[in-house]
Amino acid sequence: MSLKTIRFIVKPLVFLASLGPVGWLVWAALTGNLSVNPLSDLTNETGVWTLRFLCITLAITPLRRMTGWNAAIRFRRMTGLFAFFYGSLHFLTYTIADRFAGLDFPDGIVAWSTVKNLAASVVADVYKRPFITVGFTAFILMVPLAITSTAGMIRRLGGKRWNALHRLIYVSAVAAPLHYWWLVKADVRRPLIYAAVVAVLLGFRLYWSRAHAVAPRAASPTPRTSNPTLRVSNPAPRASEPASRT
């Protein structure tokens, strides 16, 4: 796949496909194709899609290392930002459907007290309910990653610091399935699947960092970056595709 094809064809198509779930949800909500508790569906589905995009994002480096298809890296920022996008929608639906809808409105709905009470309600809930605390942590840690996702920010921070910062996604990726697990009543199969996928994806990284730490120096003529996820496994990456662009 050429660079041009990726940039002008594949990426726009992946972008559109990533909007598919939210498009479908909006359409289903408007046409009555959700369950009779649509607010709960919207909250659950946006949460699940956040998890899926987190997994996809974490899968890119292993995919790249195992197949040598370095161009995969070109999708990582986009999928990561979509994880943040669905996470934001999830937080938004929770704030509206779970918090706002449960407020008292002593001065009417359009009032300063509504804003204050809503903020207090979210803060109290994050503080009081552990599974909300964990979910909120997963989300809030993605905020700096989204902010620093631009090429300008990478330059300003410098590769090393940027890499270190972006390892925060590992924390979100552990917290998100835990949040899901904690919330279900008895049937933990789905949260378990996500936990297992995340475990495997993080396991690769652990394995590689160990393998590299143990390997004799002579076996690695090229200097390594500190971040195992950014190491290039393909011995001859094409010059036109710098491996650590993002």
Place this chain on the structure above:
Amino acid sequence: MDEHRLIKKAADIRSSEITDRKLFVNRRDFLRTTAGVAAAGAGVLGASKMLFAAGQVAPHGRKLEGVKKSPFSLTPEQEKPNTWEQITTYNNYYEFGTDKESPSLTAGKLKTEPWSVNIDGECAKKGNFPLEELIKGIPLEERIYRHRCVEAWSMVIPWVGIPLSELVKRCEPTSKAKYIEFYTLYDPGQMPGVRVPVLRWPYLEGLRLDEAMHPLAILATGLYGEVLPKQDGAPLKLVVPWKYGFKGAKSITRIRFVEKQPLNTWQESAPQEYGFYSNVNPNVDHPRWSQARERRIGEFFMRKTMMFNGYGDQVQGLYAGLDLKKNY
């Protein structure tokens, strides 16, 4: 040279006319990639739709004859009942799957006729009785009740059923009978959900005998004047409107009178979250969420949950002197 020849010799084609090989290859690449991504996109959409199957509204059943009005029922003016669609597509019935819409999709297979109920334990009238015989002569009553799920959603449901007390009297419990257990059918052949060990099967719920004798407690056999849909617990479902919905055992096959307090299924599964009594109580939160409010299905703003689900005047006497924070 004849310039008007239609077919040019190779040498006549200027090199500028030949499609650049790179473009040529790219075009194929482009088509392949487009097809691939389009397929992936369709796949994602398809998967999200499959993962999210909407429920299936229950078919209408036989009309029930001679249903009486009851002073224990709410009137449609007091509380507007939820729709047939809402009541039959949003069910917690784990024997048919743990998603809300699963029972509406998979309970259709359940064979509810003939049905028999085994009566045993501390009572005189033991045995396996056909359902018709068991409830014969007890007039059916319409009972429009609030239904409050422990998950903080609620509905208003127009049940049809018999007072539980009438059946209890028929069984002639002995002086040793202090509690009643209700068992849901366990049949892996008919119930796809029980193949997964999500809960201990068969599902068990229990009541204190005096709770069971309360006139608000019923055994439902119908909904909206028709035979009870399968996803709602046909053919026989316990309804105790001042308790959380999970107390209402569905598709009951066994009723047992016992001396000791039963260990109901949810309490066994998570004792710190679900107790024996499970009375609706806005002041005692579930460890993971608040019970102060509830979302009535079909509404946006949440309602304040009422003590004993609004049946406090009738039932609080049952719990005089009992610490409801400890006995949740």
